[in-house]
Amino acid sequence: MNASLKTAKWKFFGPTLILLMGIIALAFPRSQDVLRDFLFREKRTILAKTKALITPEGPELTIIKVRQNGHLLIEVYVETDNVEQLSTRWALPLKMKEGYFMFHESATNLALADIDRDNSLEILVPAIEQNTQARLLIYKYNPATGNFTPLTPSY
Secondary structure (H helix, E strand, O other): OHHHHHHHHHHHHHHHHHHHHHHHHHHOHHHHHHHHHHHOOOOOEEEEEEEEEOOOOOOEEEEEEEEEOOEEEEEEEEEEOOEEEEEEEEEOOOOOEEOOEEEOOEEEOOEEEOOOOOOOOEEEEEEEOOOOOEEEEEEEEEOOOOEEEEOOOOO
């Protein structure tokens, strides 16, 4: 008798709970991301990696494009004593998706190039906005601080 009562309650409250979660997700779009992150934990995925001397004098940096928990990140590593250590990390603007562009006759999702001809390489990161508009995000190296600053406007 007890088992059948528990089954009957679950048959009623289970679908009701699922329906309630669906209504909340529709009413509050931000809750969709929270719910997705809670239910489907994403792993850290390396999407691209490149390594180069940023200026002729150095330093040699390794730049990695990562997807973690639904967000795109750029991580910069500097090598000291044959060990790469994280120097800086930043997230791409929210709602940006992975993008590709043609660079030296190859499709790529991360590149380094001296676009302003100052003998310093900039990081080129293609991305796609939520409305499917393509963007090329450009980050310039500042040797005084050792960090990168965006050359393109924030979206």
